[in-house]
Amino acid sequence: MPHPAYLVGTAGAGILLISLGVTLALTLRIRRLRVERERVLARAYEGFARDMHDIVGHWLWLASVKGELAHRRAAGDARLREDLEEVLQAVRQAAHAVRNVSAARHRLSFPGEAARARALMEGFGAYCSVRVDTDELPEPVSTALGAVVREGVTNMLRHSQVKRCAIELVEHGGLLRLTVVNDGAPRREAPSPRGDTGSGVGNLRHRLGELGGTVQVAGGADGWFTLIAEVPGNYSE
Incomplete structure (x- = not known):
């Protein structure tokens, strides 16, 4: 023991x-x-x-x-x-x-920002067309796309001698595609779609990324600048 x-x-x-x-x-x-x-x-x-x-x-x-x-x-x-x-x-x-x-x-909304963009362009003596080929958007999508329109208009007024712009939202290949395009941009080599385009576009990429979407930019020697945002067309809250 x-x-x-x-x-x-x-x-x-x-x-x-x-x-x-x-x-x-x-x-x-x-x-x-x-x-x-x-x-x-x-x-x-x-x-x-x-x-x-x-x-x-x-x-x-x-x-x-x-x-x-x-x-x-x-x-x-x-x-x-x-x-x-x-x-x-x-x-x-x-x-x-x-x-x-x-x-x-x-709280932003795509319809509100698109309407405001048209009014602002008219105030600057520029022409702005808005085309929407989709039904009512879920709130997160509307908010994110509204931010894209706001950023696009901000950039064109700051950096371009804009005379014409177009805002278009369509369904394409299972995605909602928002295109914001304007003339009068500085004539330079087109930036990379994923390149460093400033904190504004970086914030948009973060926001759209949370919805499974993407943001791309393109600018060419013809003076036209394009901002494209895409989100899944079947997004639900």
Whole structure:
């Protein structure tokens, strides 16, 4: 029969091993929870950043567009043009700061953005056609495609001497395809469809990617620039 002291020692060693095992398991669990917490915080920050881009950026964008329109109309007043240029510079810097910190999910809609795009183009003396060959869109799809239209119009007003543009949404090969095209773009070599085209297009790719979609851009020497977004035609919430 084992000596009582031996039994006590064996029991103590067993308890120690169990304690070490439990401690190790808890340590690993705590580490995994910390890693998961960091991932959750990172996703939350990215979501907040995208929200800021769409909410605050929307108003800065509108102020910039209206300011540029007023700047063009003040052609005969040098002092007024100078004042407006200072205002525009301030708005652009604020918009740039928002783009660096932000981006995401204010409620947009494709019909609303398409109608606003047409009105803005008319205000700038440009022609804009809108063609829609599909039924009512699910809200996430409408929101994402509305963001595409907004980004496309923003870019054409900022970087092009646009006179004509077209917005077209059709069903094609099981996909919903949105095309935003305009003339007056700087004549240069076409960018890669997946190339670096700025944080705006990058945000669109992130957003469309969440719906299983894609975004491509193309610009040629003829001065036409094209933005294409596609999402699955059978998308459901």
